[in-house]
Amino acid sequence: MKTLTTTEANGILDDMLRINRDLSGNDQRSEYKIQFRKVINLCLETEDRAKIKDKCGFTINRMTDMVLWPVLTNVVLYALGETLRPSEGYTLSAALNRLVSAWNNDAKCRPAVRGSGVSRGFHIAMLDGAAAQHALLNLRHQHSIGDLAHAAYLLGRVMFNAQTTKECKPGGELPQSTLDDVLHNALNDYRDKGTEPEAFLKACTMVSDWSAAPHHDIWAHVKLLLSRDDIDSDELNYDRADSDIQTLVTMVMTGQAKPEPEAAPVAPVADPEPLVEDDGYERFDEPEPLDPSLSPAVDALIKQASSGSITGVGAYVDKFRKVNTAYHEAIAEIKRTRDKLSSMPVAGHTGSAKIDGNTLTYEVVKRKASELFTDARGRKSKKLNFEVNTLVWRDDSGNVVRHPDCPEIDETYKFRMHHLIKYLTAKIFGQHVWLHGHTGTGKTSFVEQVEARLGFPMERLNLDSNMERADIVGAIDIVVENGAPKSQFTEGMLPKAMQQPVVFLLDEIDAGRPDMLFVLQRALENKGLTLTEDGGRLVKPHPLFMFAGTANSRGQGDEHGWYQGVRPMNLAFLNRFGAFIEIGYMDEDDEKQFLKDAYPDLNTKMADQLAAFAQMVRASFMNGELSQTVSPRNLHAMAQYYQHFAVFMSHEDAWVEVIETCVSDAAPADNQQRIVELSRTVFGGGL
Ligand SMILES: Nc1ncnc2c1ncn2[C@@H]1O[C@H](COP(=O)(O)OP(=O)(O)OP(=O)(O)O)[C@@H](O)[C@H]1O
Ligand SMILES: [Mg+2]
Secondary structure (H helix, E strand, O other), X not given: OOOOOHHXXXXXXXXXXXXXXXXXXXXXXXXXXXXXXXXXXXXOOHHHHHHHHHHHOOOHHHHHOOXXXXXXXXXXXXXXXXXXXXXXXXXXXXXXXXXXXXXXXXXXXXXXXXXXXXOOOOEOOOOOHHHHHHHHHHHHHOOOHHHHHHHHHHHHHHHHHHHHHHHHOXXXXXXXXXHHHHHHXXXXXXXXXXXXXHHHHHHHHHHHHHHOOOHHHXXXXXXXXXXXXXXXXXXXXXXXXXXXXXXXXHHHHHOOOOOOOOOOOXXXXXXXXXXXXXXXXXXXXXXXXXXXXXXXXXXXHHHHHOOOXXXXXXXXXXXXXXXXXXXXXXXXXXXXXXXXXXXXXXXXXXXXXXXXXXXXXEEEEEEEHHHHOOOOOOOOOHHHOOEEEEEEEEOOOOOEEOOOOOOOOOOOXXXXXXXXXXXXXXXXXXXXXXXXXXXXXXXXXXXXXXHHHHOOOEEEEEOOOOOOHHHHHEEEEEEEEOXXXXXEEEEOHHHHHHOOOOEEEEEOHHHOOHXXXXXXXXXXXXXXXXXXXXXXXXXXXXXXXXXXXXXXXXXXXXXOOOOOOOOEOOHHHHOXXXXXXXXXXXXXXXXXXXXXXXXXXOOHHHHHHHHHHHHHHHHHHXXXXXXXXXXXXXXXXXXXXXXXXHXXXXXXXXHHHHHHHHOHHHOOHHHHHHHHHHHHHHHOOOO
């Protein structure tokens, strides 16, 4: 597959944005089709076309006539984005993969735009028409964080050189080599001692103010540029950089206003062309209308022939319509079920994993979710009446064992059915899941406790840690073989896990560094992870491998102002998650039950009071009165401390100690008084 050149991409983008909004829906769609075909002709090689035909049963040209217009727009957008915004994760292959994978798979289609079940290829993860058009406009009118950072770096260099000249030769000029030497030294200081070069920080602020893009996002990219040694290269020097970036630098320096995006072109509301269905099922057309002048006579005849029980031909037409609708719905249902079944890993599927020199084998065993999970009171739910994949692991001797990376079951964990339904369904369809909610609501432990019951091993990566790309993806090591040194690539935790039925937990994903997120963005695509360090080897994910991300936000940035380090994620990244689950705190009854199960020796009334206190603090936290909350994590500590203190103190002294140690001493000074008041209300009456 080829990538568009910048000139080709800009030309197609011009044409896309120029499509006349006053044309009829049909004509607009024809225009989108022309641009789509341009992309296909420029980028697809013979073997790419053959692959698509092989998977879908139609040539890509024929498919063009069978899809909705947003599909055409998505493909064009991703092809253009690959050239014009390479850092934002657009690739033509991603858009085509989605088209192909949704082609025969109703489960991956967006039902809302599937018309009467006959359109194909609109993948759940594709942008809808309006969003795709908006993204196209953004390609033209907004600068990517990558471009802004590039401009900030160049501007920083111009300012740095000006500063150096001012200090060393006021009013004169210094040779380029001298300027470069000074910059080299400053960058070495930055790498060794962390002294951030001021000119670059200032440039970042200017670019951020000008563009309204977050300073830390731009700075994160600039840092990557500052770590480069090849400061001679064209793109790192203002005079030789791309003219678009030079223009951007000039606009920032002169404070020129950003060009305003035009209003998005109005899209045709519905796909006006008839969609061709070719699935082997016969379709029946609406009955031809009768000549109105003859129908009274026909009705009279029918009424007479049926001794008055059938009033006329209209009754037959209505019946036919009903049967025909039911027939179409049944075909759609059959296809949905067939596709669902074909995309599920088969029961009995086996495999193996090497762990510390031993081989463990696994078998996929289907089990009813309702048998594995119960609610907070230990009750089964009919809503979980579907099968899920579980893994049964065996050692060399055939004994059933637990995989060492499979979390331990915590019997006191309280599941909520609506979370389970969403998570398990996403897992059935091989989707990655994003779980978000306030701190301590149980996001991380939810994933662990589900997987503990399904027998899946887990790998956990904390995105706000200082992990390096080499730890995650792998690195080239020097090994000695037969006395001679040899370089050898060692896989990092990600490619290793991706080849196994593993759940890869991305903890605090919305606080991840941009460079880490970029690596993950590639891996989140189902086509796999390319290891550039290992000669471009492609690591294909195991069909049962999945990512679960936990975050305090839904990916749009910190809505509350309570979570430092949380940043907005780029759209293409978020798009790769097929399910978003919001996890809230447990309700009071569930929490009481959880405390009683986890601490059977704790006084029952104390357990109830602890749960009530947690609810009160949270209510104040949610309405902004307190910036401190009480999570189940704190409740664990409070229950343990209380049991300990109550052995040698009065109940009154014990709860006061508990509140101080676990809650109020950790809270900001202006919260403490309110916390003490709340605790008196709850615990003040004694046991
Ligand atoms: N539903 C629950 N049932 C039982 N225990 C729970 C539940 N939810 C949370 N907990 C307990 O609360 C503690 C915190 O949970 P966890 O670490 O999963 O929260 P989190 O949402 O991931 O928090 P953070 O956002 O701070 O990472 C754990 O000890 C966990 O066992
Ligand atoms: Mg967590």
